[in-house]
Amino acid sequence: MSPSTPGRTRTAPPRLPDKFPFEGRYRAYTLFDATGILYLMLGLLVLGSVWALGSGEAAWNHVQATYRSATYVIFHLIAIVAVVFVGVRFFSFFPKAQPPRIGPAKPPPEPVLLGMLYVAWIGVAGVLSIILAGGIF
């Protein structure tokens, strides 16, 4: 006779890999996750800046003055390293994560897709940088 309900499958308790979190390939994995802290902070900083912009000239100038402090400059130096790290890492595995087909269409070959991503990144960041820096408009 078989039991009325199947028994619970026994499994080994989960265990962290030996090299987790900062050795071998886990270093990049952990750092990639940790950039989340910086991204959340950057989102909140942009929110504060836009809020100040909507509050008037005095509030906006105060934000600009705050950004000139050493603390904020160092934060943004760390942030740009993190942002470039995220972009390079994500774009390197994006082509590998594509399905072989999307409906009737096949994704382009990996090198082409990777090139397109870099062109988009450099293009968007470049145009936006030029606009923000006063080169256009």
Next chain:
Amino acid sequence: MKHTLLKLEPLIWLLFGQGIMIGTMLLTAWVLVVGLAVPLGIVPADALSFERAHMLGSNIIGRVVLLGLIVLPMWKGVHHMRHLFIDFGTGRDELIAPLLYLVALAGSLLGLIAVIRL
């Protein structure tokens, strides 16, 4: 709560993925110019004078870009932070995940208000 989060997973993943992809593209320019070049004097401060910044940010394209700069990095941020907490074995995902997503949701709503009031 776990069931709700599972139902919302596609939306969360969409915002997370776009936070990495589009958020990274937009943040590169924002951090380089607003966070570094202007404060360090590489770009004249006039480039981000109140009048010019308001002119750039208050049109429809400017508002969409600013909203993307606020919302997308936040969702990328909280989703990766959730996984940091899971990976480091805190074992409180049912509490941490809703809290983090609530932070991103609140930030997103405030972001929407911020760009509307420009």
